[in-house]
Amino acid sequence: MSYLAKLVSQLWLPVAAMALVVLLSNVAVQYPFTPFGLGDYLTWGAFTYPVSFLVTDLTNRRYGASLARRLVVVGFLVAVAASIVAATPRIAMASGAAFLVGQLLDITVFNRLRRLAWWRAPLLGSLFGSALDTVLFFSLAFAGVVTEVSTYGIAGFAVTAxxxxxxxxxxxxxxxxxxxxxxxxxxxxxxxxxxxERLQRAR
Incomplete structure (x- = not known):
């Protein structure tokens, strides 16, 4: 059995979950979130993609950072391959690059904080990873392609972007x-x- 096949057989559930989440997100991010007049501000992908951090964090908790990184790499390859069919090549590649960097940052932050209060590692890992992922994805996917501009204002301050x-x-x-x-x-x-290690002791 090849290394990749062995890894997928061991982590088939998180790999499948990760690939599905990223594939759905690559499609959903192409559609503005029109309810409540938010079409100029939001896409449907914002509601699906954060689930990927849950998958990564649970894998990190169960198997450790090393296997979590391998999950991210396998999920990245599977998701990009599938997304090229379901989305445009540019969106697929932008998503893949942002996904890889953001998820690896999440793993690093999670691993450093995993011995603190239970909520800190998943929350801060997801926030740092999401911030980097968002900057990379939207820049790579839409800069120079989506040329529409709008003026946004709040509390008397307006900006065109x-x-x-x-x-x-x-x-x-x-x-x-x-x-x-x-x-x-x-x-x-x-x-x-x-x-x-705790699972082995419990047995």
Missing amino acids: PVWMAWGVSDFIVKVAMALLMLLPYGALLSIVLPA
Whole structure:
């Protein structure tokens, strides 16, 4: 059995979950979120992509940083290959690059904080990873392609900027909210997804 096949057989569930989340996000990010008049600010991808950090963090908790990084690489390859069919090549490659860098940062932050309060590692890892992912993805995917501009104002202050920048800012705000929301399933699974060393002691 090849190394890749062995890895997928060991991590088939998180790999499948990761590939599905990224594929759905690559498609969803092409559609503005029109409810409440937010079409100029937000895409549907903001609601699906943060789940990928939950998958990574649970894998990191269970198997450690090394296998979590391998999950990210395998998920990256599978998702980009599938996304080239479902989305434009530029979006697929932008998503892949942003995904890889953002997820690896999440793993690094999570690993440094994993011995602190249970919520700190997944929350801060997701926030730092999401920030970097958002900047990279929206710049690589839409800069020079989406040329529409709009004027945005708040508290008497107005700024004119490309629509894709507003998507990026709004996308990150939603990712922050989703990072907080993802603490619920993460916390609920703490007693089930035990670190490898604790699982062996329990047996």
